Amino acid sequence: MSRRYTGQNVTLLRLARQGEITEAMRIVADAEGLSAETVRDELAAGRLVIPANVFHQHLKPIGIGDACRVKINANIGNSAMESDTPCEMAKLEACIRFGADAVMDLSTGANIDGIRRAIVDQSPLPVGVVPLYQAMEKVENTAALNADLLLSVIEEQAKDGVDFMTVHCGLLLEHLPLIKTRTTGVVSRGGSLIAEWMAIHKRQNPLYERFDDVLDIAARYDVTLSLGDGLRPGSLADATDAAQLAELNALGELVRRSWAADVQVMVEGPGHVPLHEIERNVVLQREICQGAPFYVLGPLVTDVAPGYDHITSAIGAAVAGWRGASFLCYVTPKEHLGLPDLEDVRQGIIAYRIAAHAADLARGRQGARDWDDAMSRARYAFDWEKQYALAMDGERAREMREASLKESGETGAHYCSMCGPKFCAMRIAKRIGRETPTAE
């Protein structure tokens, strides 16, 4: 059961299929209130992944899949225009502090290697990357990309201990004509680069042609593949269109090939999708990808609210999680406008923890409502300290209440400035309690 690097397949999927239960499976089982056997069996069936690179030192493994609580990912990373290593380390701190389950370093600016290594070194959360971004830093232009370069970057990042990687292997040459009629073309950064390369060279996606080599690297380090949806819709107009579905079909094939190679795999999904099409998107993914965990970006349920896309997308994410998505990639208020700062990261994480928890509640996940019940009891007891302790972001809740009380010059413990003492329904309800006979 040792998972040191051996140059052989060391994936948890392989071990699970051999019937073994590892430390990582036990940790996930404990965290989820599942038996270790269930975690092993779900892993073996491909319905659960535990992204855990053999070289990620301080990882606290998490499970992503049907049997587990819905998880959330926070994207951090710099761009050519903003941020540096200290800034990104502060964002990692925020991710840990505010409760992200995983983090992706999507740096595309200076010092990509340094930032990634610092994040993997410091992060107890699984770390994801998109190797294509670094590959682009090594070439003059998109045309100069090639398969060997891409594979060498993938291996380099795997060696650094990255737990999961978005690889845009399912966007194929034959999909390009389907883009032409779209309202917003290609909005995936990686997808657009692969598409451009194929358009220039009139050749098939090198990551598709060399998918066996990708699998070989993933197997040796136990990198979980996150099959990128390069053609995810960037607008409601493009939602669930022919381009998106053509790529999804290709991803279904790649899931089967990953499983055949004992490589852990999940599948990325949209994007921008109206509320009534979300369930259909989840159902299609589950059918086509045979239950491989679905990792969605939002989806945003409208295009018209830049500055508030943590909200437009938390609505979609909650419904996606309820209907079966296992992993929700956050969107921050800065989406479509700029690189998120620390406050954006915080807002995005809390919005997505809300969506994930709402989904767990809706799925009737065992024990999920205990948290809400504890909060509601604390609320009814006017136990403010307990409410802050239980709140998703207790610090912000305390600041808000105290700012209100300060304005009004009161410090009353048994009400707040919303209603004041005379109109506090819960205060009044307690008086009723003493007057009312019990139901017979």
Add this chain to the structure above:
Amino acid sequence: MSRRYTGQNVTLLRLARQGEITEAMRIVADAEGLSAETVRDELAAGRLVIPANVFHQHLKPIGIGDACRVKINANIGNSAMESDTPCEMAKLEACIRFGADAVMDLSTGANIDGIRRAIVDQSPLPVGVVPLYQAMEKVENTAALNADLLLSVIEEQAKDGVDFMTVHCGLLLEHLPLIKTRTTGVVSRGGSLIAEWMAIHKRQNPLYERFDDVLDIAARYDVTLSLGDGLRPGSLADATDAAQLAELNALGELVRRSWAADVQVMVEGPGHVPLHEIERNVVLQREICQGAPFYVLGPLVTDVAPGYDHITSAIGAAVAGWRGASFLCYVTPKEHLGLPDLEDVRQGIIAYRIAAHAADLARGRQGARDWDDAMSRARYAFDWEKQYALAMDGERAREMREASLKESGETGAHYCSMCGPKFCAMRIAKRIGRETPTAE
């Protein structure tokens, strides 16, 4: 068709049933892209209300109901601990500026009359109130409330031009025992006062006993009744429980009595409801209340995120609107913590406009997606000014993007600091467009 005060029934419902089409019906028809006949017929059937007091001078009437876009209400008003008339007028300004469809003045503090009159005088939006709050200001304690006092306050407020009123007429003496086992008792302010009064006097709800008198006042001024859900759940634990459903049944009876008196009526709903119970709540309300418009508060899909309840509730509101609720009462970030300030009002309004629009899109409301499509075209064209002009809160979007660009020292028009110029998927996608053959 004149609707001056005559001491007789002057409601739009009565006129619609007589086959008349009024100016207000035409305005609503134009705004909704419906024929005036449809608006009249929907009004006559009770499935649509146009809250429009004969004494509200500057009202721009709106329609609330199945056939109309989903509408949102913003609650403003002071408490004994915070705010005054100028503050509340500033909130009214914010409601108009950021796009609320209606506003409720829930003042419970000083100068209730003055604030309400100033709001009705200035507001083109329909104005709602809860007369019980003012009644409480006229008595020493809850026990001293009585039916005549309540009716006199209702008439006084109707005379002031209030368009809709929350009246807690359906919370009955026999419901009190059902509260006992609840986790959070009664969380409606009005509901708690009525419940306390009944518990003290061991007598039936005076607003229920005198409902015919309430109807008489409503008919003379055309006040739309909003039947309050005094027993709405204040926690997931209490969602869709016996207390809530017992009151809902009583509300169904009051809807029929309102219609029999040609009085416009809508029905208020929860509250705190997990995602998977929202549709059931809407379906039950529609059945029991025979299609009278449903006016929901959120619902909040989890109890654990104080400080972010505009988000917990926008998720529920979007799903409620999709499933058939017609009117969404906003919840601000300050919910459970304090009285909302101007920024909270802004956050609450935008979160709810997102929810309402997401619902309209999901219901396939004609023309709803044009807005999204226009935004997406502007986005793909990098037309930032058009994006700001189309955005729900363009000012905030502009601030966010410009703050990011300033930090990076760039002013590039064809990308943002999220990805920078090299990794902008939409820039790249346009290059692909020039390389790719059209689909055959």
